[in-house]
């Protein structure tokens with residue numbers, strides 16, 4: 549039998565999906581399961597998005613579209629990023645993909661040759677590691693534990709960039725930690741980036757609309773406009789508008805990068821469907837009430853989650869300020885037992901929690917931090933308190 553390509557052997561199924569699958573099986577078997585495991589927003593966009601989609605279908609051309617994205621989408625995105633604080637961008641600085649995930653994959657293809665180095669902080673979104681592995685890049689993972697609030701420091705970044713990696717991949721607000729960098733922290737990191745001109749910088753900032761406590765969203769190019777030649781901002785309608793299934797990702801960066809991604813698009817996805825484009829345009833340029841309301845709701849939920857986790861003796865939870873995740877350090881449970889089951893690590897902790905209490909969380913090792921677990925708090929509102937109480941009970945029962 550012929551062999552698969554070597555790169556497929558390097559691709560691993562997502563650990564997040566493994567837990568979600570187990571939770572689904574238990575549910576199907578009649579167990580009462582509360583899922584804190586999947587990072588989906590769990591809300592839908594406003595009616596104007598569906599109206600735009602229906603209207604688009606009524607005049608559908610049925611044809612291929614632009615590899616870069618339809619002009620209407622590019623213009624809507626330009627306005628959107630201007631409102632965020634980006635200025636001086638044109639359509640030529642933009643391109644699209646089937647979700648931010650595919651934009652990131654395209655960027656890896658466009659910027660990294662086999663053996664090139666890419667650096668990023670841990671905890672990281674699992675896909676960063678997987679994409680690096682698939683394209684054959686060497687990942688330099690910069691460990692940022694709970695003791696530094698899971699945030700990368702300028703000193704760490706400086707040391708990493710001294711190795712002249714081809715790409716530095718940054719994520720703010722963070723999945724899995726919910727951490728958000730302040731304007732000052734971004735400016736300090738931008739100063740370091742300015743000293744190292746050989747590295748592309750990707751900012752995967754798809755949770756930029758979900759920032760709490762008036763910290764605001766900040767990008768390196770706001771602090772240091774000259775970095776525009778090297779910084780690629782990645783965005784998506786998935787989380788902001790509750791549209792993960794519509795699969796629209798976007799980037800704004802140097803023209804040469806936008807062109808490279810557009811060329812790759814011409815060789816695989818070709819274009820986004822017209823109906824999807826129309827929905828994304830409506831989301832980006834229509835009323836922003838849904839994302840605003842959701843951001844306020846998630847901030848309230850963050851308070852609930854943070855209070856519940858902080859009340860557990862031995863659990864350390866750096867306070868999230870964005871997205872919809874919390875990432876408590878649960879390592880004080882390691883070495884203890886629950887109902888006779890010994891817990892040695894994060895994977896065993898999450899398995900025991902799911903088995904005993906029916907609460908699904910994702911082991912931190914999936915994100916490069918085995919002392920923690922990820923809680924995604926977008927579940928139905930009525931499940932939030934009971935789920936947190938079950939986690940508290942689980943800890944109280946450890947012996």
Ligand SMILES: Cc1ncc(COP(=O)(O)O)c(C=O)c1O
Nearest residue numbers: 587647648649673723784786797
């Ligand atoms: C940090 C981060 N980047 C990118 C993505 C992918 O988003 P999309 O649905 O646009 O592909 C996700 C999805 O969970 C994410 O958490």
